[in-house]
Amino acid sequence: MSIINRRTLLKTGGTFVAGACLPLTNIRLAFADQSQDFTFAYISDSHIQHIKGTKFVRNWDQGLKRAVAEANLMSPKPDFVMYGGDLAQLGTREELDHGFEIMSALKHKTHYVMGEHDYYADLGEYWSSQVGKQYYSFDHKGVHIIVLNSILTDDHWTHERWANGTERMGVMAGLDDPRGSPFMVGAAQRKWLANDLKDISKDTPIIVFSHSPLQKLFKNWNFWTDDAELVQAILQPFDSVTVFYGHVHQIQYNQIGNITFHSVMATAWPWPYPESYAQAENHMPHLTVPINRADPFFERDATGWQYVDINSGKATVKFSLTENEPRTVSYDAKRGHPVDTKYVSRSKPPQNHY
Amino acid sequence: MMKKIFSITAIVLFFSIQTAFAEPLGLPPVPIPADNPQSKAKIALGEKLFNDPRFSSTGDVSCATCHDAAKGFADGPLKTSEGIKGLTGTRNAPTVLNAAYMKSQFWDGREPDLEGQSKGPFINPVEMGLENHEPILTLVRADRTYWKMFRKVFGLKKKEALTMDHVAKAIASFERTIISGDSPFDHYYFTNDKAAMTPAAVRGFNVFLEQGRCVSCHTVSQTHALFTDSRFHNLNVNxxxxxxxxxxxxxxxxxxxxxxxxxxxxxxxxxxxxxxxxxxxxxxxxxxxxxxTPTLRNVDLTAPYMHDGSIKTLEDVVDFYNNGGVVKAGDPVNSFQSGGIRPLGLSDTQKADLVAFLKMLTSPLN
Known part of the structure; x- marks a missing residue:
């Protein structure tokens, strides 16, 4: 890169990011109905970890505090903040309380998604007493928004196999612990979902929030929802569905039929891309261009949070990364799937199976 | 034998006007932009410009006023330097030593290179106070010695062709010769001279690499040590x-x-x-x-410390880091603080050793 180019780059670096502080604009679809446009912030996977007494892991605390502080700088304000799950590491009351306290500095209305680290100590009891329902829906500016608890698993594993909740939580907290069990939404919630959607017209944009991906990516690490295809089948009849999930601590995006998938970043730590580690064949979507991944020399690399612009039901996800350039993944109407505006694979089409 | 040759070369080159392409021990080659190659005449011109106070509105402030060779090319003990009429800015004068290696200039990196950086202070109201760069050009075009030098260095034919870019290039060329290595640490680390550092400093280097976490940002590589990652971090200083x-x-x-x-x-x-x-x-x-991240080379000469010069001694800087980015242990930190800054739990001996190590980064002055 020549000196001139580098200077131009450095000098103009400010103009495009000014959007972070000044009004946000996006390219709207031609038939856009602006009354359906809005922005929300998304913070996820903070894994607040209790050491003892009043001591918590400082790194995880700082990750969440920073995301909260940055989200409070948003202008215009987001309509709401979604917390994507795994506020705690081992689901204790101390961890959840500490996490909620940091979250209380947010100046915006906040909704929560259940993560497995919040759940398996007491099956979500304390979390629910503080947050409310584990799955629910609401309407916002013409968009129907659904929150699912996707980290459930079968009754036998949940109730029969462990001496107590702490042991159960410990097993599920290990990313690749072979004693774990695949996540699922479950029959009861799928029934609720079908019922919730029954009176919604097919052209209403749908946004679904879950903690695990509602697609099957990599079973060994539970980047997986066992009944993903059944959930997708309920959503597929709608013209425009966007699913956001946490859990994976990395940027992923994908398109299956009418459903667009986006992951969100963790504030705690990055996971590597499984395909670089797995010995066996896996189902990572080939759409994701393996670039800009976690740099092991920077412990806060590939962590951060994001805000999402919804235009006519389609999402533009803007990642604010602590140690990296910001990234944007946006739905491309021409291609019919999301693309990273900077890192785009020209050759690889999206995965089209679950 | 190898070591001897190295150190002799380095001492000879240190602070001397150099056009050769050998660097002092412990430093990589100085990056030279393709559009501003070094030459003896250009460096001499740059040095003259650097030291000339006539390029300030009051005629008494030069680059060297705040980047004083006798003070490690910084301006201690002032927290923030005095420009024209005793006016002060907001930032501690960073050393010019090894600025040539920085991937961006100023504490906030707002200029990509020394050429860009050198133009700023002339027209800053609290530094050299000129309205614009015109008085500089008027002066160097009218001054016979300057015009002769510019003409020769840049092959100029007409005086009107002399622009601020030429002035900046000459100053930058001079600054690319202000480099320093060959410290006791360099001998210890790069030529394996175990006697080059005191035992306390050797222990301190270990603290620097491990429990002190210093090396995360003040980098040391296999072949050279710049002691900076050229990145930006919120330490919670002020x-x-x-x-x-x-x-x-x-x-x-x-x-x-x-x-x-x-x-x-x-x-x-x-x-x-x-x-x-x-x-x-x-x-x-x-x-x-x-x-x-500033370099740590010659850090013993460049007090006070941090971007605002708010910390007076190396001992206090070490305490600041040991407390997790606060002067007083237990004080709150801001939410934007870099995640790598955290209480270190260093003992008094470890802290003293670390300071002893930092003092081994001073290059020989001639």
């Missing part, structure tokens, strides 16, 4: 002075910038804006309150 109103402040600054207010001016005359650090340049949240 950020709490603005943490109550970051949003309004950030918005005002970005608006001013969009309206064309000169960054150099607002950064050096507005204390609150100055504390926003690199954010004023990029507008990115991750850069709020973040400042460039």
């Amino acid at each position: 950020f709490n002075s603005i943490s109550g109103g970051v949003k309004a402040l950030a918005r005002r600054q970005q608006q001013d910038k969009a309206d064309g207010v000169d960054l150099d001016v607002s950064i050096l005359t507005d204390k609150a804006v100055a504390e926003l650090g690199r954010f004023v340049v990029t507008g990115q949240w991750r850069d709020i309150g973040a400042f460039k």
Whole structure:
């Protein structure tokens, strides 16, 4: 890169990011109905970890505090903040309380998604007493928004196999612990979902929030929802569905039929891309261009949070990364799937199976 | 034998006007931009410009006023240097030593290179106070010695062809000769001379690499040591002075910038804006309150420390880091503080050893 180019780059670096502080604009679809446009912030996977007494892991605390502080700088304000799950590491009351306290500095209305680290100590009891329902829906500016608890698993594993909740939580907290069990939404919630959607017209944009991906990516690490295809089948009849999930601590995006998938970043730590580690064949979507991944020399690399612009039901996800350039993944109407505006694979089409 | 040759070469080159391409022990080759090659005559011209106080509105401030060779090319013990009429800015004068290796210039990296950086202070109201660069050009065109030198160095035919870019290039060329290595640490580490550092400093180097976590940002590589990652970090130095109103402040600054207010001016005359650090340049949240990692070479000569010169001694700097980025242990840190800064739990001996090590980074003066 020549000196001139580098200077131009450095000098103009400010103009495009000014959007972070000044009004946000996006390219709207031609038939856009602006009354359906809005922005929300998304913070996820903070894994607040209790050491003892009043001591918590400082790194995880700082990750969440920073995301909260940055989200409070948003202008215009987001309509709401979604917390994507795994506020705690081992689901204790101390961890959840500490996490909620940091979250209380947010100046915006906040909704929560259940993560497995919040759940398996007491099956979500304390979390629910503080947050409310584990799955629910609401309407916002013409968009129907659904929150699912996707980290459930079968009754036998949940109730029969462990001496107590702490042991159960410990097993599920290990990313690749072979004693774990695949996540699922479950029959009861799928029934609720079908019922919730029954009176919604097919052209209403749908946004679904879950903690695990509602697609099957990599079973060994539970980047997986066992009944993903059944959930997708309920959503597929709608013209425009966007699913956001946490859990994976990395940027992923994908398109299956009418459903667009986006992951969100963790504030705690990055996971590597499984395909670089797995010995066996896996189902990572080939759409994701393996670039800009976690740099092991920077412990806060590939962590951060994001805000999402919804235009006519389609999402533009803007990642604010602590140690990296910001990234944007946006739905491309021409291609019919999301693309990273900077890192785009020209050759690889999206995965089209679950 | 090898070591001897190295050190002799390094001592000879140190601080001397050099056009050869050998560097002092412990340093990589100096990056030279393709459009501004080094030459003996250009370096001499740059040195003359660097030391000439006539390029200030009052005629008594030169580059060397605040980047004094006798003070490690910094300006201790002043927290912030005095420009014309005793006016002060907001930032501690960074050393010119090894600035040639920095991937960006100024504490917030707002200029990409020495050429860009060198133009700023002339026209800053609290530094050299000129309205614009014209008086400089008028002077060097009229001055027979300068005109002769410029003509020769840049092959100029007409006086009108002499621009500020030529002035900046000459100064930058001179600054690329102000490099320093060959410290006791370099002998210890790169030539395996185990006697080059005291036992305390050797223990301190270990603290530097391990429990002290210093090396994460003040980098040391296999072949050379610049002691900087050229990145930007929020350490919580004086950020709490603005943490109550970051949003309004950030918005005002970005608006001013969009309206064309000169960054150099607002950064050096507005204390609150100055504390926003690199954010004023990029507008990115991750850069709020973040400042460039300075080199540690000759750090014993360049007190006081940190971007605002607020910490007086190396001992106090070590305490600041040991406390997790606060002067007084237990004080709160801001939410934007870099995640790598945390209480270190160093003992008094470890802290003293670390300071002993930092004092081994001083290069021989001639």
